Amino acid sequence: MTPGTWHTVKLLLFDIDGTLIRSHGAGRETMSLALTELFGTAGPIDDYKMSGKTDPRIITDLLLAAGFSLDEINSKLPDVYRLMTENGRIIFHQRDMQPCPGVLPLLESLRCRSNVTLGLVTGNIDGTAPLKLAAAGIDPAQFRLGAYGSDSLERNMLPGIAMQRATDLTGYQYTGNNTVVIGDTPADILCARAGRATAVAVASGWHATHTLARYQPDHLLENFNDTEKVLDILLNGTINREI
Numbered sequence: 729m730t731p732g733t734w735h736t737v738k739l740l741l742f743d744i745d746g747t748l749i750r751s752h753g754a755g756r757e758t759m760s761l762a763l764t765e766l767f768g769t770a771g772p773i774d775d776y777k778m779s780g781k782t783d784p785r786i787i788t789d790l791l792l793a794a795g796f797s798l799d800e801i802n803s804k805l806p807d808v809y810r811l812m813t814e815n816g817r818i819i820f821h822q823r824d825m826q827p828c829p830g831v832l833p834l835l836e837s838l839r840c841r842s843n844v845t846l847g848l849v850t851g852n853i854d855g856t857a858p859l860k861l862a863a864a865g866i867d868p869a870q871f872r873l874g875a876y877g878s879d880s881l882e883r884n885m886l887p888g889i890a891m892q893r894a895t896d897l898t899g900y901q902y903t904g905n906n907t908v909v910i911g912d913t914p915a916d917i918l919c920a921r922a923g924r925a926t927a928v929a930v931a932s933g934w935h936a937t938h939t940l941a942r943y944q945p946d947h948l949l950e951n952f953n954d955t956e957k958v959l960d961i962l963l964n965g966t967i968n969r970e971i
């Protein structure tokens with residue numbers, strides 16, 4: 729640890745599914761119900777790999793596969809989002825949503841630090857993201873801003889959106905140099921790169937450490953159990969410029 733660096737202002741952008749919480753397919757269920765109600769089908773949702781993708785990306789892929797046009801899909805996206813949120817209010821609390829290992833102590837250590845701004849970068853839409861967190865016992869209000877699937881179909885756009893929102897909110901200039909993106913999939917690592925931010929990968933979701941390692945994150949963790957070690961990486965870790 730370099731002396732004095734604790735005071736560097738940091739924006740920490742967390743992914744939700746597989747990083748902060750385990751939702752056991754509850755998101756898939758809320759989407760399936762909404763698509764079936766509005767389109768009469770959820771397409772090939774049972775076989776679709778959702779990991780790391782934004783909700784609009786998933787919805788678009790499923791409905792294109794079911795034969796709908798982009799215009800038909802896009803015109804109903806606001807209704808899909810509304811129904812997913814309504815479904816989530818009921819379904820998330822009926823499922824065994826849990827925080828990932830070490831998440832609660834880590835957030836407790838972070839929330840009292842004045843030099844840290846907590847945010848979200850997630851493929852979830854802005855309606856369901858706070859509901860999912862709350863159902864897993866995580867207060868969504870501690871994340872002062874977020875960039876969501878409902879902001880862009882392309883995950884790689886989200887870190888830049890979040891940095892701009894954090895800058896507008898706090899008055900600090902947030903760029904890739906003082907921003908860390910934390911997630912459990914290769915897509916999280918790639919979107920950190922797109923935002924020129926530090927990429928921290930955690931193998932608490934559906935991807936093993938050896939899989940994540942192939943995408944060369946700046947830091948790779950098995951889980952968040954060692955709070956002090958994770959804090960040091962999040963607050964003092966930097967982009968590995970040799971990668």
Ligand SMILES: [Mg+2]
Nearest residue numbers: 743745746912
């Ligand atoms: Mg994830």
